[in-house]
Amino acid sequence: MGNSIINIAVIIAYFLALLLIGYAASRKIKSTSDFIVGGRELNFWVFVLLIISSCASGMSLLGSAGLGYKTGWPTIWEQMLVPLACALSIFLFGTKIYRVSQKKNFVTIQDYLSLRYNSTKSIRTLSSIIVIIVSTIYLSGQYTAISITMGWLFKMPHEYALLLGAVIVMLYVILGGLYAVAWTALFQGIIIIVGVLVVAPFIIGNAGGLTHINENLAKIDPNMLALAFPQAHPPVAPYAFATPLYLVSFAILLGLGLASAPHVVSNSLSAKKYKYFKWAPLAAFGIYLVVFYLIKISGYAARSMVYDKTLTLPNVANAADYSFIAAIQMAMPEFIWPVFAIIVLSAVLTTTDSLMLRIGSSFSWDIYKNFLKPDATDKQINNVNRIVIVVAALGTMIAAIKPPELLAWLIWTGIGIMLSTFVAPILFGLYWRRTTKEGAFWGMLSGLISALGFGYIAKFVTKFPVDFSILSFTVSVVVLIVVSLCTKPVPDSILDETETGFYINKRS
Amino acid sequence: MFGLPLNTFLGVTLIPITIMLALTIWALRFKE
Numbered sequence: 001m002g003n004s005i006i007n008i009a010v011i012i013a014y015f016l017a018l019l020l021i022g023y024a025a026s027r028k029i030k031s032t033s034d035f036i037v038g039g040r041e042l043n044f045w046v047f048v049l050l051i052i053s054s055c056a057s058g059m060s061l062l063g064s065a066g067l068g069y070k071t072g073w074p075t076i077w078e079q080m081l082v083p084l085a086c087a088l089s090i091f092l093f094g095t096k097i098y099r100v101s102q103k104k105n106f107v108t109i110q111d112y113l114s115l116r117y118n119s120t121k122s123i124r125t126l127s128s129i130i131v132i133i134v135s136t137i138y139l140s141g142q143y144t145a146i147s148i149t150m151g152w153l154f155k156m157p158h159e160y161a162l163l164l165g166a167v168i169v170m171l172y173v174i175l176g177g178l179y180a181v182a183w184t185a186l187f188q189g190i191i192i193i194v195g196v197l198v199v200a201p202f203i204i205g206n207a208g209g210l211t212h213i214n215e216n217l218a219k220i221d222p223n224m225l226a227l228a229f230p231q232a233h234p235p236v237a238p239y240a241f242a243t244p245l246y247l248v249s250f251a252i253l254l255g256l257g258l259a260s261a262p263h264v265v266s267n268s269l270s271a272k273k274y275k276y277f278k279w280a281p282l283a284a285f286g287i288y289l290v291v292f293y294l295i296k297i298s299g300y301a302a303r304s305m306v307y308d309k310t311l312t313l314p315n316v317a318n319a320a321d322y323s324f325i326a327a328i329q330m331a332m333p334e335f336i337w338p339v340f341a342i343i344v345l346s347a348v349l350t351t352t353d354s355l356m357l358r359i360g361s362s363f364s365w366d367i368y369k370n371f372l373k374p375d376a377t378d379k380q381i382n383n384v385n386r387i388v389i390v391v392a393a394l395g396t397m398i399a400a401i402k403p404p405e406l407l408a409w410l411i412w413t414g415i416g417i418m419l420s421t422f423v424a425p426i427l428f429g430l431y432w433r434r435t436t437k438e439g440a441f442w443g444m445l446s447g448l449i450s451a452l453g454f455g456y457i458a459k460f461v462t463k464f465p466v467d468f469s470i471l472s473f474t475v476s477v478v479v480l481i482v483v484s485l486c487t488k489p490v491p492d493s494i495l496d497e498t499e500t501g502f503y504i505n506k507r508s
Numbered sequence: 509m510f511g512l513p514l515n516t517f518l519g520v521t522l523i524p525i526t527i528m529l530a531l532t533i534w535a536l537r538f539k540e
Contacts, residue, residue: 087527212511227520
């Protein structure tokens with residue numbers, strides 16, 4: 001696809017729309033809670049789309065199709081587990097944290113942890129440092145999709161593509177904070193949903209229909225039609241990693257790890273009404289499921305078309321990641337291609353912006369306001385937040401232009417570190433009254449250290465038959481339980497105030 | 509069904525339907 005005037009005009013219009021939303025949002029920012037949690041007044045659909053878009057990673061659109069292209073049906077689990085993570089994040093974590101936050105005016109998840117564990121410094125600081133590190137790593141992993149899309153569809157050099165994408169997101173986040181993140185999520189979410197619903201049937205039809213696609217997959221490898229590849233270590237083929245054992249660890253990694261990721265779970269603080277938590281889990285699950293099933297099946301369709309020799313992918317190392325774009329180019333008339341470039345970009349930008357805001361607010365609120373300068377005004381906090389966002393956005397972008405090997409590894413371990421550090425303190429904190437401050441602290445720290453250790457072994461020494469993060473997650477849970485049982489319980493008054501106990505709905 | 513083995517077809521359809529039913533039950537039992 002060349003640089004025709006229409007393409008450039010469409011992409012400029014899209015970027016301008018994002019900046020306009022950012023500007024409109026900036027007019028609503030008066031306090032710190034406006035900037036970080038959108039003044040707690042997001043309405044139902046904005047809230048649902050915000051959760052969905054932060055769960056979907058930047059690569060989820062291209063990556064899901066790409067994974068489908070490579071592995072077939074055994075990785076369809078991803079399309080059930082990520083939507084499930086959205087739903088779990090809302091009802092398992094969000095419902096309770098929201099109720100407490102209404103009374104206590106929480107701005108970040110660390111506010112909850114700090115109250116629940118009766119700790120003003122250690123838990124808040126450690127968790128904030130981990131949020132900042134993990135979100136920064138995760139953020140630098142988001143840029144790949146920007147450069148794939150812009151580079152290929154607009155023949156734009158990698159560096160410029162990254163710079164343009166990152167600067168646009170950065171601008172609307174520093175202008176409008178969570179309002180901008182949430183409104184652009186609504187705008188871009190609608191583009192993604194409508195776009196995929198329109199294009200996927202064309203791609204599947206072009207490939208000869210679902211039955212033909214599946215027949216071709218079976219000819220490539222009959223296991224591609226199964227729900228899992230045969231259990232074997234090492235796997236029977238390089239792409240056959242999705243064995244039953246691996247899928248179990250994958251389910252925990254995605255289902256719980258993503259659900260408790262700070263940039264996902266913190267969205268629950270910004271809902272306007274408690275009653276949204278009633279239908280939001282189903283809405284988020286259902287929408288995400290349908291859209292991403294279609295994207296995955298488009299990946300199968302691309303594989304089938306390549307098998308039929310009706311489609312050729314570019315001759316690059318990560319060719320599978322191009323399967324969705326290539327299939328669109330084949331199925332749709334040329335003049336609407338730029339619209340689909342926007343769908344892919346939207347999927348990237350909506351995660352990137354939540355991560356930037358999470359890094360900014362963890363620093364400005366939890367470290368600057370609560371640790372370094374308790375008497376800071378809202379204006380100062382918001383400005384520190386904006387500066388941190390600029391530093392994080394530009395820093396990660398520069399790192400992503402030519403990622404050093406260490407960064408590539410860190411990106412790969414990012415979500416595993418989230419699983420190993422945040423799930424135990426939040427889940428046990430909400431549902432088990434005996435969890436103590438020391439238990440949470442050491443659970444978090446041991447999870448972090450063992451995630452780095454197991455991640456290193458799994459990547460550079462020897463492959464495990466399960467995802468490495470399940471091992472470090474187990475370490476963090478065991479340490480949390482043992483240390484909690486050996487230390488003094490948190491006072492009942494705090495546990496009652498934070499609604500801690502084995503229930504979700506209010507006890508009457 | 510659609511060229512898929514029966515257990516795969518049932519897996520990729522029934523599991524999401526079950527989750528959706530469970531989330532509907534969650535919603536119906538939700539105390540505002």
